[in-house]
Amino acid sequence: xxxxxxxxxxxxxxxxxxxxxxxxxxxxxxxxxxxxxxxxxxxxxxxxxxxxxxxxxxxxxxxxxxxxxxxxxxxxxxxxxxxxxxxxxxxxxxxxxxxxxxxxxxxxxxxxxxxxxxxxxxxxxxxxxxxxxxxxxxxxxxxxxxxxxxxxxxxxxxxxxxxxxxxxxxxxxxxxxxxxxxxxxxxxxxxxxxxxxxxxxxxxxxxxxxxxxxxxxxxxxxxxxxxxxx
Amino acid sequence: xxxxxxxxxxxxxxxxxxxxxxxxxxxxxxxxxxxxxxxxxxxxxxxxxxxxxxxxxxxxxxxxxxxxxxxxxxxxxxxxxx
Numbered sequence: 001x002x003x004x005x006x007x008x009x010x011x012x013x014x015x016x017x018x019x020x021x022x023x024x025x026x027x028x029x030x031x032x033x034x035x036x037x038x039x040x041x042x043x044x045x046x047x048x049x050x051x052x053x054x055x056x057x058x059x060x061x062x063x064x065x066x067x068x069x070x071x072x073x074x075x076x077x078x079x080x081x082x083x084x085x086x087x088x089x090x091x092x093x094x095x096x097x098x099x100x101x102x103x104x105x106x107x108x109x110x111x112x113x114x115x116x117x118x119x120x121x122x123x124x125x126x127x128x129x130x131x132x133x134x135x136x137x138x139x140x141x142x143x144x145x146x147x148x149x150x151x152x153x154x155x156x157x158x159x160x161x162x163x164x165x166x167x168x169x170x171x172x173x174x175x176x177x178x179x180x181x182x183x184x185x186x187x188x189x190x191x192x193x194x195x196x197x198x199x200x201x202x203x204x205x206x207x208x209x210x211x212x213x214x215x216x217x218x219x220x221x222x223x224x225x226x227x228x229x230x
Numbered sequence: 231x232x233x234x235x236x237x238x239x240x241x242x243x244x245x246x247x248x249x250x251x252x253x254x255x256x257x258x259x260x261x262x263x264x265x266x267x268x269x270x271x272x273x274x275x276x277x278x279x280x281x282x283x284x285x286x287x288x289x290x291x292x293x294x295x296x297x298x299x300x301x302x303x304x305x306x307x308x309x310x311x312x
Contacts (some may be wrong), residue, residue, distance in 0.1 A: 057300055064297070093300065094241055095268045102241075103248045146247045147303055 001026060002092045003225060004041035006087075008033040008051035013200065017084065020205035024215060026222045033065035043080040043124075043225035044071055046087025048200060050141065058101060058143045059089035068094055080124035081194040082223040085141055088186075088196030096160060096194050097187055099148035101141075105179025106190050109142040113211065114177050114199060116185050117165040123188035125195035126161045126219030134169045135162075135213040137199040139177060143199040146180035146187075156183065162186030162197055172228070193224075232279050233286035234311040239299045240271035274298055275311060283310075 003021055007014050007030050018028045031038065033051075038044060051062035062068075068090075075081050075096050083091040091097040094154075104110055118133040120128050129135075148154055162185040166175045176183045186197030201214030247269050254268035276293065287295035287302045290308050299306040 056297070059261065060297065060300065084240055092302070098302075102246055102303065105246070105248050107248050107252055145246055145248065147304055149242060149245065182245070 001042045001226060002029050003043045003045060003222070004029055004031045004033050004034045004038050005047055005064065006033060006067055007047075008049070008065060010051045011047055011049035011052055011086070013048035013084065013202065016124055016200070016202040017045055018211070020191045020202035020214065020218050021045070021222065023205055024219050026225070033062070033067045036066050037208055038067070038072055040073070041079070043082070043221065044074060044079075046071075046090050048085030048087060051086055051090060053087070054143075057093065058104060058149050059091075059093035060088060061062055062090045063094040067216060070196075072096065075194050078191065078193050080122045082125060082159065082196040082221050083196035084200055084202065085144075085198055088198055089143065091194060091196045092168050097189055097196050098150065098154050099146055099187065101143045101198070102145045103143055104141070104177075110144065111138070113137065114139045114185075115165050115167055115169075115175070116160070116162045116199060117169045117171060118163045119163055120188075123161045123192050123195045124221055124224035125186060125188065125197065125217050126220060127224055129216045132184060133216070134165060134167065135203045135204075135216065136167075136211045137201055137214050139199045140203070141178070141198050144178045144180065146184040146198075148181060151181055154187065159187045159188055159190065160184050161188050161195060214225060231281070232277050233283055234275060234277045235286070236309050236311050237274040237276055237290065237294060237298055238271060238307045238309070239274070239304050241269055242303055242305055245303050249261075291309050
Protein backbone atom coordinates (compact mmCIF):
# COMPACT_ATOMS: atom_id res chain seq x y z
CA UNK A 1 0.00 0.00 0.00
CA UNK A 2 1.74 3.13 -1.24
CA UNK A 3 0.43 6.65 -1.48
CA UNK A 4 1.75 8.52 -4.51
CA UNK A 5 2.74 12.16 -3.97
CA UNK A 6 2.85 14.07 -7.25
CA UNK A 7 5.64 16.63 -7.66
CA UNK A 8 5.41 19.45 -10.22
CA UNK A 9 8.02 22.09 -10.94
CA UNK A 10 7.24 24.57 -8.17
CA UNK A 11 5.72 22.11 -5.70
CA UNK A 12 7.25 22.78 -2.28
CA UNK A 13 5.25 20.82 0.31
CA UNK A 14 5.94 17.30 -0.93
CA UNK A 15 8.44 16.45 1.82
CA UNK A 16 6.04 17.68 4.50
CA UNK A 17 3.16 15.52 3.28
CA UNK A 18 5.47 12.52 2.86
CA UNK A 19 6.68 12.99 6.45
CA UNK A 20 3.16 13.24 7.84
CA UNK A 21 1.86 10.26 5.86
CA UNK A 22 4.86 8.19 6.95
CA UNK A 23 4.23 9.26 10.57
CA UNK A 24 0.71 7.93 10.20
CA UNK A 25 2.12 4.58 9.11
CA UNK A 26 1.74 4.54 5.32
CA UNK A 27 4.41 4.29 2.65
CA UNK A 28 4.83 7.01 0.05
CA UNK A 29 6.39 7.40 -3.34
CA UNK A 30 7.07 10.74 -4.97
CA UNK A 31 6.10 10.82 -8.63
CA UNK A 32 7.29 13.41 -11.16
CA UNK A 33 4.53 15.22 -13.03
CA UNK A 34 5.84 13.96 -16.39
CA UNK A 35 5.34 10.34 -15.37
CA UNK A 36 2.24 8.64 -16.68
CA UNK A 37 1.89 5.52 -14.55
CA UNK A 38 0.44 5.36 -11.04
CA UNK A 39 -0.37 1.66 -11.07
CA UNK A 40 0.32 0.25 -7.63
CA UNK A 41 -0.70 3.43 -5.85
CA UNK A 42 -3.49 3.04 -3.34
CA UNK A 43 -4.07 6.77 -3.17
CA UNK A 44 -2.73 10.00 -4.67
CA UNK A 45 -1.87 13.30 -3.00
CA UNK A 46 -1.30 16.54 -4.90
CA UNK A 47 0.69 18.66 -2.43
CA UNK A 48 0.98 22.40 -1.94
CA UNK A 49 3.29 24.81 -3.68
CA UNK A 50 3.26 26.87 -6.85
CA UNK A 51 3.10 24.34 -9.67
CA UNK A 52 4.40 25.80 -12.93
CA UNK A 53 4.74 29.13 -11.13
CA UNK A 54 0.95 29.42 -10.85
CA UNK A 55 1.09 31.20 -14.22
CA UNK A 56 -2.19 32.02 -15.97
CA UNK A 57 -4.24 30.77 -12.98
CA UNK A 58 -3.30 28.59 -10.03
CA UNK A 59 -3.33 25.01 -11.24
CA UNK A 60 -4.22 25.92 -14.83
CA UNK A 61 -0.99 24.63 -16.37
CA UNK A 62 -0.50 21.80 -13.87
CA UNK A 63 -3.82 20.22 -14.79
CA UNK A 64 -2.36 19.41 -18.21
CA UNK A 65 0.80 17.77 -16.87
CA UNK A 66 1.16 14.23 -18.27
CA UNK A 67 0.41 12.61 -14.90
CA UNK A 68 -3.05 14.17 -14.80
CA UNK A 69 -4.58 11.76 -17.31
CA UNK A 70 -3.67 8.96 -14.92
CA UNK A 71 -4.95 10.89 -11.90
CA UNK A 72 -8.27 11.48 -13.68
CA UNK A 73 -8.53 7.83 -14.69
CA UNK A 74 -7.91 6.66 -11.13
CA UNK A 75 -10.35 9.24 -9.77
CA UNK A 76 -13.01 7.82 -12.08
CA UNK A 77 -12.19 4.33 -10.79
CA UNK A 78 -12.76 5.45 -7.21
CA UNK A 79 -9.19 5.73 -5.94
CA UNK A 80 -8.82 8.21 -3.05
CA UNK A 81 -7.33 11.48 -4.34
CA UNK A 82 -6.41 14.39 -2.06
CA UNK A 83 -5.36 17.91 -3.01
CA UNK A 84 -3.82 20.22 -0.41
CA UNK A 85 -3.70 23.96 -1.14
CA UNK A 86 -2.15 24.17 -4.63
CA UNK A 87 -3.18 20.55 -5.09
CA UNK A 88 -6.78 21.58 -4.35
CA UNK A 89 -6.49 24.35 -6.93
CA UNK A 90 -5.19 21.85 -9.50
CA UNK A 91 -8.08 19.45 -8.82
CA UNK A 92 -10.64 22.24 -9.39
CA UNK A 93 -8.93 23.30 -12.63
CA UNK A 94 -8.98 19.67 -13.74
CA UNK A 95 -12.71 19.49 -13.06
CA UNK A 96 -12.24 16.70 -10.51
CA UNK A 97 -13.65 18.98 -7.81
CA UNK A 98 -16.31 21.68 -8.25
CA UNK A 99 -15.60 25.40 -7.98
CA UNK A 100 -12.43 27.47 -8.22
CA UNK A 101 -10.04 29.42 -6.00
CA UNK A 102 -9.44 33.17 -6.43
CA UNK A 103 -7.49 35.86 -4.58
CA UNK A 104 -8.20 36.31 -0.87
CA UNK A 105 -10.85 38.90 0.03
CA UNK A 106 -8.33 41.29 1.60
CA UNK A 107 -5.67 40.72 -1.08
CA UNK A 108 -3.19 39.43 1.49
CA UNK A 109 -1.23 36.23 1.63
CA UNK A 110 -2.53 34.44 4.75
CA UNK A 111 -0.08 32.29 6.70
CA UNK A 112 -1.57 31.45 10.10
CA UNK A 113 -3.45 28.70 11.93
CA UNK A 114 -7.19 28.74 11.30
CA UNK A 115 -10.05 26.81 12.85
CA UNK A 116 -12.02 24.38 10.71
CA UNK A 117 -15.33 22.72 11.47
CA UNK A 118 -15.96 19.26 10.09
CA UNK A 119 -19.22 19.44 8.13
CA UNK A 120 -19.35 15.90 6.81
CA UNK A 121 -17.47 12.67 7.38
CA UNK A 122 -18.59 11.27 4.04
CA UNK A 123 -15.29 11.82 2.24
CA UNK A 124 -11.84 10.25 2.00
CA UNK A 125 -10.50 13.26 3.90
CA UNK A 126 -12.87 13.44 6.87
CA UNK A 127 -13.94 9.85 7.39
CA UNK A 128 -11.95 9.54 10.68
CA UNK A 129 -13.26 12.81 12.10
CA UNK A 130 -16.56 13.65 13.76
CA UNK A 131 -19.18 16.06 12.44
CA UNK A 132 -18.85 19.33 14.35
CA UNK A 133 -15.25 18.61 15.37
CA UNK A 134 -13.08 21.76 15.36
CA UNK A 135 -9.53 21.48 14.04
CA UNK A 136 -6.69 24.03 14.20
CA UNK A 137 -4.64 23.80 11.01
CA UNK A 138 -2.39 26.36 9.26
CA UNK A 139 -3.55 28.16 6.15
CA UNK A 140 -0.84 29.30 3.71
CA UNK A 141 -2.25 30.84 0.55
CA UNK A 142 -3.06 33.92 -1.49
CA UNK A 143 -5.63 32.32 -3.78
CA UNK A 144 -7.68 30.51 -1.14
CA UNK A 145 -10.99 32.25 -1.71
CA UNK A 146 -13.42 29.54 -2.83
CA UNK A 147 -16.01 30.44 -5.47
CA UNK A 148 -18.44 28.34 -7.50
CA UNK A 149 -21.08 29.10 -10.09
CA UNK A 150 -23.22 26.23 -8.78
CA UNK A 151 -22.85 26.79 -5.05
CA UNK A 152 -26.46 25.85 -4.28
CA UNK A 153 -26.00 22.43 -5.88
CA UNK A 154 -22.69 21.92 -4.04
CA UNK A 155 -24.34 22.70 -0.71
CA UNK A 156 -27.42 20.58 -1.46
CA UNK A 157 -25.37 17.51 -2.37
CA UNK A 158 -23.30 17.72 0.81
CA UNK A 159 -19.98 18.25 -0.97
CA UNK A 160 -18.74 20.68 1.70
CA UNK A 161 -16.56 18.84 4.22
CA UNK A 162 -14.79 21.69 6.09
CA UNK A 163 -15.69 25.32 6.88
CA UNK A 164 -13.65 28.08 8.49
CA UNK A 165 -14.92 28.79 12.02
CA UNK A 166 -13.80 30.09 15.40
CA UNK A 167 -12.46 27.98 18.27
CA UNK A 168 -16.02 27.17 19.33
CA UNK A 169 -17.03 26.02 15.87
CA UNK A 170 -19.09 29.09 15.10
CA UNK A 171 -19.23 30.01 11.39
CA UNK A 172 -19.97 33.58 10.35
CA UNK A 173 -18.39 36.42 8.42
CA UNK A 174 -15.94 37.23 11.21
CA UNK A 175 -14.53 33.69 11.19
CA UNK A 176 -13.94 33.65 7.44
CA UNK A 177 -10.26 34.46 6.83
CA UNK A 178 -10.23 34.77 3.06
CA UNK A 179 -13.76 35.47 1.82
CA UNK A 180 -14.52 31.93 0.70
CA UNK A 181 -18.15 31.45 -0.34
CA UNK A 182 -20.07 30.06 2.66
CA UNK A 183 -16.72 29.84 4.52
CA UNK A 184 -15.83 26.72 2.52
CA UNK A 185 -12.35 25.39 3.34
CA UNK A 186 -12.64 21.87 1.96
CA UNK A 187 -14.91 19.96 -0.42
CA UNK A 188 -15.36 16.55 -1.95
CA UNK A 189 -16.79 15.31 -5.23
CA UNK A 190 -20.17 13.66 -5.60
CA UNK A 191 -18.53 10.20 -5.60
CA UNK A 192 -16.77 11.13 -2.31
CA UNK A 193 -13.36 9.78 -3.36
CA UNK A 194 -11.73 13.09 -4.36
CA UNK A 195 -11.22 15.79 -1.75
CA UNK A 196 -9.38 19.08 -1.47
CA UNK A 197 -8.72 21.69 1.18
CA UNK A 198 -6.78 24.94 1.36
CA UNK A 199 -5.26 24.53 4.87
CA UNK A 200 -2.26 22.23 5.33
CA UNK A 201 -2.99 19.22 7.58
CA UNK A 202 0.63 18.08 7.22
CA UNK A 203 1.70 21.24 9.05
CA UNK A 204 -0.37 20.17 12.05
CA UNK A 205 0.96 16.64 12.30
CA UNK A 206 3.32 16.76 15.30
CA UNK A 207 3.28 18.43 18.70
CA UNK A 208 6.42 20.39 17.88
CA UNK A 209 4.47 22.13 15.09
CA UNK A 210 1.91 23.44 17.57
CA UNK A 211 -0.97 21.17 16.60
CA UNK A 212 -1.62 17.56 15.74
CA UNK A 213 -5.15 18.26 14.53
CA UNK A 214 -4.23 17.54 10.91
CA UNK A 215 -3.54 13.92 11.65
CA UNK A 216 -7.22 12.97 11.87
CA UNK A 217 -7.51 14.04 8.22
CA UNK A 218 -4.32 12.31 7.10
CA UNK A 219 -5.18 9.14 9.01
CA UNK A 220 -8.67 9.21 7.51
CA UNK A 221 -7.23 9.50 4.02
CA UNK A 222 -4.86 6.59 4.66
CA UNK A 223 -7.74 4.52 6.03
CA UNK A 224 -9.66 5.29 2.82
CA UNK A 225 -6.79 3.98 0.70
CA UNK A 226 -6.84 0.71 2.65
CA UNK A 227 -10.48 0.14 1.73
CA UNK A 228 -10.27 0.44 -2.05
CA UNK A 229 -9.51 -2.29 -4.51
CA UNK A 230 -8.85 -0.75 -7.90
CA UNK B 231 -1.21 33.79 -42.76
CA UNK B 232 -0.68 34.88 -39.16
CA UNK B 233 -3.69 36.32 -37.35
CA UNK B 234 -3.31 38.09 -34.02
CA UNK B 235 -6.10 38.34 -31.48
CA UNK B 236 -6.65 39.99 -28.15
CA UNK B 237 -8.39 37.64 -25.74
CA UNK B 238 -10.13 39.41 -22.84
CA UNK B 239 -10.97 37.29 -19.81
CA UNK B 240 -13.27 38.58 -17.09
CA UNK B 241 -14.73 37.21 -13.87
CA UNK B 242 -18.34 36.04 -14.12
CA UNK B 243 -20.77 38.52 -12.57
CA UNK B 244 -21.66 37.71 -8.98
CA UNK B 245 -18.48 35.81 -8.20
CA UNK B 246 -15.95 37.24 -5.76
CA UNK B 247 -13.59 39.78 -7.39
CA UNK B 248 -11.48 41.15 -4.51
CA UNK B 249 -9.29 43.31 -6.78
CA UNK B 250 -12.35 44.92 -8.34
CA UNK B 251 -14.09 45.50 -5.01
CA UNK B 252 -10.98 47.01 -3.42
CA UNK B 253 -10.24 49.27 -6.39
CA UNK B 254 -13.84 50.48 -6.56
CA UNK B 255 -13.66 51.42 -2.87
CA UNK B 256 -10.37 53.28 -3.44
CA UNK B 257 -11.89 55.22 -6.35
CA UNK B 258 -14.92 56.11 -4.23
CA UNK B 259 -12.61 57.21 -1.39
CA UNK B 260 -10.78 59.47 -3.85
CA UNK B 261 -14.04 61.23 -4.62
CA UNK B 262 -15.09 59.35 -7.74
CA UNK B 263 -18.54 58.81 -6.29
CA UNK B 264 -20.03 57.96 -9.67
CA UNK B 265 -18.07 54.70 -9.89
CA UNK B 266 -20.54 51.91 -9.22
CA UNK B 267 -18.57 48.88 -10.38
CA UNK B 268 -14.98 47.85 -11.08
CA UNK B 269 -13.95 44.42 -12.23
CA UNK B 270 -10.60 42.94 -13.11
CA UNK B 271 -9.61 40.58 -15.85
CA UNK B 272 -6.68 39.85 -18.06
CA UNK B 273 -5.85 40.30 -21.72
CA UNK B 274 -3.80 37.81 -23.65
CA UNK B 275 -2.36 38.39 -27.12
CA UNK B 276 -2.38 35.27 -29.27
CA UNK B 277 -0.87 34.97 -32.77
CA UNK B 278 -2.05 31.97 -34.80
CA UNK B 279 -1.00 30.66 -38.20
CA UNK B 280 -4.10 29.50 -40.07
CA UNK B 281 -5.42 29.38 -43.67
CA UNK B 282 -8.34 31.71 -42.90
CA UNK B 283 -9.39 34.14 -40.18
CA UNK B 284 -12.41 31.98 -39.31
CA UNK B 285 -10.16 28.98 -38.82
CA UNK B 286 -7.89 31.05 -36.58
CA UNK B 287 -10.85 32.28 -34.50
CA UNK B 288 -12.07 28.71 -34.10
CA UNK B 289 -8.68 27.66 -32.81
CA UNK B 290 -8.55 30.52 -30.29
CA UNK B 291 -12.05 29.63 -29.08
CA UNK B 292 -10.86 26.10 -28.33
CA UNK B 293 -7.81 27.52 -26.54
CA UNK B 294 -10.07 29.66 -24.37
CA UNK B 295 -12.34 26.77 -23.48
CA UNK B 296 -9.47 24.45 -22.72
CA UNK B 297 -6.83 26.60 -21.04
CA UNK B 298 -6.96 30.39 -21.27
CA UNK B 299 -10.22 30.82 -19.35
CA UNK B 300 -11.74 28.81 -16.53
CA UNK B 301 -15.42 28.39 -17.46
CA UNK B 302 -16.33 27.91 -13.79
CA UNK B 303 -15.52 31.54 -12.99
CA UNK B 304 -14.63 33.39 -16.19
CA UNK B 305 -16.00 34.48 -19.53
CA UNK B 306 -13.97 35.52 -22.58
CA UNK B 307 -14.14 37.61 -25.73
CA UNK B 308 -11.91 37.35 -28.78
CA UNK B 309 -11.16 40.40 -30.91
CA UNK B 310 -8.72 41.02 -33.78
CA UNK B 311 -5.68 42.90 -32.52
CA UNK B 312 -5.64 46.44 -33.84
